[in-house]
Amino acid sequence: MINLILFGPPGSGKGTQATNLVEKYNLLHISTGDLFRSEIGNKTPLGLEAKSYMDKGALVPDEVTIGMLKKKVQENPDVKGYIFDGFPRTIPQAEALDAMLMANSQEITSLVALDVDDEEIVKRLLNRAKTSGRSDDADESIIRNRLSVYKETTAIVAGHYEKKDKTHTVNGVGGIDEVFGRLAEVIDRSLVA
Ligand code: ADP
Numbered sequence: 001m002i003n004l005i006l007f008g009p010p011g012s013g014k015g016t017q018a019t020n021l022v023e024k025y026n027l028l029h030i031s032t033g034d035l036f037r038s039e040i041g042n043k044t045p046l047g048l049e050a051k052s053y054m055d056k057g058a059l060v061p062d063e064v065t066i067g068m069l070k071k072k073v074q075e076n077p078d079v080k081g082y083i084f085d086g087f088p089r090t091i092p093q094a095e096a097l098d099a100m101l102m103a104n105s106q107e108i109t110s111l112v113a114l115d116v117d118d119e120e121i122v123k124r125l126l127n128r129a130k131t132s133g134r135s136d137d138a139d140e141s142i143i144r145n146r147l148s149v150y151k152e153t154t155a156i157v158a159g160h161y162e163k164k165d166k167t168h169t170v171n172g173v174g175g176i177d178e179v180f181g182r183l184a185e186v187i188d189r190s191l192v193a
Pocket of ligand 1: 033087
């Protein structure tokens, strides 16, 4: 199996690139943000709880997030692998993911991080808000909060996989195809390693 983590700050292009990667590597794309938004759309208790955090640009508690992620993985056992997008965002989430994969004699193949500077991110998200309808994209102070959470809590997840020599960073600024080419290159290299 190939188990990829697509990593990087909000607005770095993970969702866009995941769509292309799914086609090339035939993997199941699991985005915790999309799962939460679907729960919110269906007005489930989980969605209502998640919304209160997402609206502030804060992280949804680990217990809730990990439970939802595990359920999605368990519902889809017959796949060639997974692309995790927006997960793990904390060390406990990374540890839970490692343990879950290990229980099936699997592991993370590679974490690929998209590197994009803050000002470019703010620009992209404010622009995305015009079409996404996402209220967490429409307000600059919420975007800045998401960026601080990323730096304070999430960025160290890359270090967790770096210790296992699994972290690769690519420049996330450029055209969609250009960035995709960079990602595919490091993923292909990590697959033969
Ligand atoms: P972005 O990467 O642009 O921030 P996402 O769709 O990945 O967009 O996430 C939107 C929001 O969903 C986050 O700000 C957070 O509130 C919540 N969320 C998504 N994934 C997680 C996670 N793994 N842990 C906790 N909260 C999460």
